[in-house]
Every structure is written in structure tokens, then in C-alpha cells.
Amino acid sequence: MRTPGPPGRSDRLDALRGLAMVWMAVFHFCYDLNHFGLIRQAFRSDPFWLWQRTAIVTLFLACAGLALALALHAGQGWPRFWRRWAQVAGCAVLVSAGSALMFPRSWISFGILHGIAVMLVLARLAAPLRGWLWLLGLVAIALPRLVADPFFDSRWTNWLGLVTRKPVTEDWAPVLPWLGVMLWGLAAGQWLLARRPGWLAGALPHRLAPLAALGRWSLSFYMLHQPVLIGALMLYLWIRR
Structure with a gap:
């Protein structure tokens, strides 16, 4: 068994995030x-593919909410939060630029990293609501089904999620409904830390250590895996000619 990680981290949560990365x-x-x-x-x-994407994004954002709960519980201040936030936001800009080169007609203007950057700020501001986060999350999830307008169908406004049609893009993770998933992850993390702290801080089986290591480097893996996969496939196709 692995011993629990340093304050503010959880090997179990890192392993769950690592599983999401592999998937x-x-x-x-x-x-x-x-x-x-x-x-x-x-x-x-x-x-089959649509539900897989939904499940992967749900797992990512739930992990982000849980991680935020752990960070706040460990006393993370705004300066440290903004340093990490800047890494996520900077990578989001790189994703937009890279996708514009490869997919000029369907480039990513508001993908998962863009969404996480915005939602982390909103979730941190909402964290003091604690138990009310469950209701706020439910509202965030329900709103796109209740409120939609063509005004939100453009690239400049579809990031909110109140669209009448899905945009043509390689990735799209709007604030609504996905903020609700992060808020539920945050609420679950606060509940676990208050009532079942061992569920997050407990030791991790040694065989799951690689997943935990991957989860600790999730942003780097996210940024590198597609260039590596695409490059490998391009090389394969070139050799096969």
C-alpha cells in the first residue's frame, strides 16, 4: 500500500484523475x-461515442471539484490558486491556436480547458455555500434545458451553454451545464472531508501507483498526448505509402 500524499493532494483522487486520462x-x-x-x-x-465523451468530461470536472475542495481545506490562498489557474488558461490558449491550424473550420474556441479555467473561478467563489452547492449545481445542469436563445449560438457567446444548436467544433465544454458537475464535485469533496476524510486520504494500492502519478501530471499529459498520437499516426501513414 502507498501512504497518503502531501497535504492538499490525495493519491486516490490522483488515481481517479489518471483513470480519466487513460480513458x-x-x-x-x-x-x-x-x-x-x-x-x-x-x-x-x-x-456509443457521445456517451463516452460525456462520461469522460463528467469524471474530469468532478475530479476538479474534489481537488478544489482539498486545496481549500489545505489552506490554498488566492495567489497560489491564480498561479495554477494561469497554467490552465495558458494551455487553453495553446489548444485554440493548435486546433485552428489543424481544424480551421472547427477549431476549439471553448473546450474543456477553457471551461475549467472559467469554472474554477466560479466554483471557488461559490465554495462558502457548502451544502447549497448541491442545489446550485442542479440549477446549472438544468438551465440549458430550460433557457436557450439563438443569441448564444455564436462563437462569442456559446461558451455559456444556452445554445439552440451545438457548435461545429472539435471540443466544446460550456459553463452550463458543466459548472454543475464541478460544483457537485466540490460539494462531495467538502462532505467527504467533513464526514469521511479517510475515503480521500486513505492509502492507495501499489498497483494503482502509475495512475496516481499520471493524475499528478494531468495537464502536461493532456497537452502532449494528442501531438504524440497524431504525429505517430502521420508517421505510420507516411511509412505505409
Whole structure:
């Protein structure tokens, strides 16, 4: 068994985040195979792929909410928060730039990193609400189904999520409804820390250590995995010619 990590971190949470990273990488590899014509799948309409994406994003944002609860419990101040936030926001800008080069007609203007950057600020501001976060999260999840307007269909406004149609883009994680998932993760983390702290701080089986290590470097892995996968497939196609 591995001993618990340093204050503000949880090996168990890192392993859960690492599992999400592996799942995401497999999903993206299949997506890349489809992009290069090596398989034929309807990623934009087949429920099998749509539900997988939903599950992966849900797991990511729930982990982000849990991690925020741990950080606040450990006394994280705003300066340290902003340093980490700047890394996420900077990587989001790089994702937009890279996607614009590779997918000029469907580039990523508000993907998962953009969403996390905005939602982390909102979730941190809402953290003092504690038990009320469950209700606030429910409202955030329900709003897109109750309120929608064509005004929000443009690239400048679709980040909020109140759209009448999904945008044509390689990735899209609007504030609504996904803020609700992060708020529920934050609320769950606060509840666990108050009533079941051992569930997050407990030791991790040694065989899961690689997942925990991956989870601690999730942002770096996220930024590097697609260039590596795409580069490897391009090399394969070049050799196969």
C-alpha cells in the first residue's frame, strides 16, 4: 500500500484523475484513427461515442471539484490558486491556436480547458455555500434545458451553454451545464472531508501507483498526448505509402 500524499493532494483522487486520462487518451486515439480514415465511426452522432465523451468530461470536472475542495481545506490562498489557474488558461490558449491550424473550420474556441479555467473561478467563489452547492449545481445542469436563445449560438457567446444548436467544433465544454458537475464535485469533496476524510486520504494500492502519478501530471499529459498520437499516426501513414 502507498501512504497518503502531501497535504492538499490525495493519491486516490490522483488515481481517479489518471483513470480519466487513460480513458480520454484511448478515446482520442480512436478519434484520430477516424480522422485519418483508418476506421469509420460517427463520433458526432453515434451514442456509443457521445456517451463516452460525456462520461469522460463528467469524471474530469468532478475530479476538479474534489481537488478544489482539498486545496481549500489545505489552506490554498488566492495567489497560489491564480498561479495554477494561469497554467490552465495558458494551455487553453495553446489548444485554440493548435486546433485552428489543424481544424480551421472547427477549431476549439471553448473546450474543456477553457471551461475549467472559467469554472474554477466560479466554483471557488461559490465554495462558502457548502451544502447549497448541491442545489446550485442542479440549477446549472438544468438551465440549458430550460433557457436557450439563438443569441448564444455564436462563437462569442456559446461558451455559456444556452445554445439552440451545438457548435461545429472539435471540443466544446460550456459553463452550463458543466459548472454543475464541478460544483457537485466540490460539494462531495467538502462532505467527504467533513464526514469521511479517510475515503480521500486513505492509502492507495501499489498497483494503482502509475495512475496516481499520471493524475499528478494531468495537464502536461493532456497537452502532449494528442501531438504524440497524431504525429505517430502521420508517421505510420507516411511509412505505409
